[in-house]
Amino acid sequence: MSNLDWWIMCLTFLVIILYGVYKSRGQRNVDSYFLDNKSMPWYLILFSIIGTQASAVTFLSAPGQAYTDGMRFVQYYFGLPIAMIVICIAFVPLFHRLKVYTAYQFLENRFDLKTRSLTAFLFLIQRGMSTGISIYAPAIIVSSILGWNIYWTNIFMGGFLIIYTVLGGTKAVAHTQKLQLFIIIAGMFMAGYMVVHLLPDGVSFSDALHIAGKSGKLNVITTPTNVQDQSFWQDKYTLWSGIIGGFFLALSYFGTDQSQVGRYLTARSIRESRMGLLLNGLVKVPMQFLILLIGALLFAFYQFQPAPLSFNEMQLHKIENPVFNTKINQLQQRFDSVSQLKHTTTLALVHQIHGDEKDQIEQSRVQLTKLQSQTDALREEAKTVIKEADPLADTNDTNYIFLNFVIHYLPRGLIGLLFAIIFLAAWGSIAAALNSLSSTTVIDIYKRSIKPQASERHYLNMSRWFTLFWGLFCIVIAQFANKLGSLIEAVNVLGSLFYGTILGIFMIAFFMKSVRGAAAFWAAILTELLVILIYNLDIVSFLWLNAIGCIITMVLGYILQKILPTKATAPKAIPGAVS
């Protein structure tokens, strides 16, 4: 990176940190620290919800995902708007009326302390681990591309945001997320514009779409119909799994995960919470579509420019053994000659599209598909060689595609801004996670079970200490993540394994008034075992586990309530609720 890139990157960080510290003023108690005295308008809720969900990996992975697999990933978000409506109807009024700090407080009121504590504990473990990984995942990519030390990159990625998150709590998190999101959106638009701008003369935006479409990269909607076919259930991104599985996933995430619930609990009214959530339902799908479109356009761009054999070029440079180096060089030569053919065929295709020569277009499309298969096969061979040279190497280069383009093709200044965006996206989601980890620790564990009778000042200080603790904990997890290779995948699976059950508990709480604490608790335990069994048998893709976990918890809860002996329990007040 040039000096200009460094200046722009450092200036962006400085502005965000100073703005966060400036917004940190006026925290006097836990109410202001975690809920900002319930004063936030709908647009801040909207920015905060989007900023929390969109992590750095979202902006790194999505374009790469579209480049390799096409745009069908967008279907993953189709269930989200429907989930927003259910949350607005069922969750928001209840949480506001009960004046809770965390989603789990409600569970004690509805069931009992053990159900509340179990759910809060599961959240802390899962969110703490996954936040550590969400520091490590972008850090390893940035450090690999820029040649930085991974340990310092982790500290940079997860460290500076702790300053304003500890000082300012929810208020600082939401206001910095607003600013971060403006910078991120502006930067991504500039990157998208540059991809089109850098296409050869005579190749327009529409031509790029035709090239991507004819290569199968604009497969936004995929609708398999054969239910008996195994691939129907194992295909991760289809219209059906997106609407049904995505609905349950979004309902679990936005309705029961404190990192999101904590955002809309800060709204000044039910109206503001609902508007933030509904507008998220309106903008999320188009936003994700546009990010994926950058990846599809990148695919078209690389039909005219030589793409690297592996987008993680550092892996190729690391190979020292001359035998493997020779193999890679031979593969590179074959790759270059196929790429040259692709270039010529794609240019011919563009002319045929301009002349509306249908038969020739079809011939070129078939030819391009064959050439693409050849380059894909050569890339796979290169991965095999990399793996032989270094068995610990991560050969999946999907997450490197976008930044590889940024570093090689964007002008000075914009490179610094795009790298800053990766850090800002990480900061937004990590800050919200730290805030939610602290609120759950203080409200559901410390204040409820360890020290219930202390002053407001004491709880405020402890909230800050716990935010700092979780920040350091997540950085430590990130530092060790490189030794736990498959943990990234394991944490993603972990989320899906538990979300369905937790959502099931909340669904019972909301809609099955006859089911009490013991039945819900044991239903959750049994369902969890079943979900783990289904996962181990590899019957369905992970997205379906959310729906399965939720439904089984509800059914088992109903059955167990009929079987288990009942005892009358009077509704309780919620300890720790805002009075």
Place this chain on the structure above:
Amino acid sequence: MRDNKVDKLDKLNLKADKPTGDSIREYPPLLKRWSSWYGAVILVLLLLILFFYLFTKHYA
């Protein structure tokens, strides 16, 4: 007695849109009812899916 009954309903029946207390003043902006907003969100989703379907077909 009646208060107790309402309290119990509040906590166990959990009617989301019960027009009591503050929620009675929570009218949505622009549209008259929240259900209109929910319908609008579903409509936009359906239109997006239709647009994506035509987009996929057109460029394939």
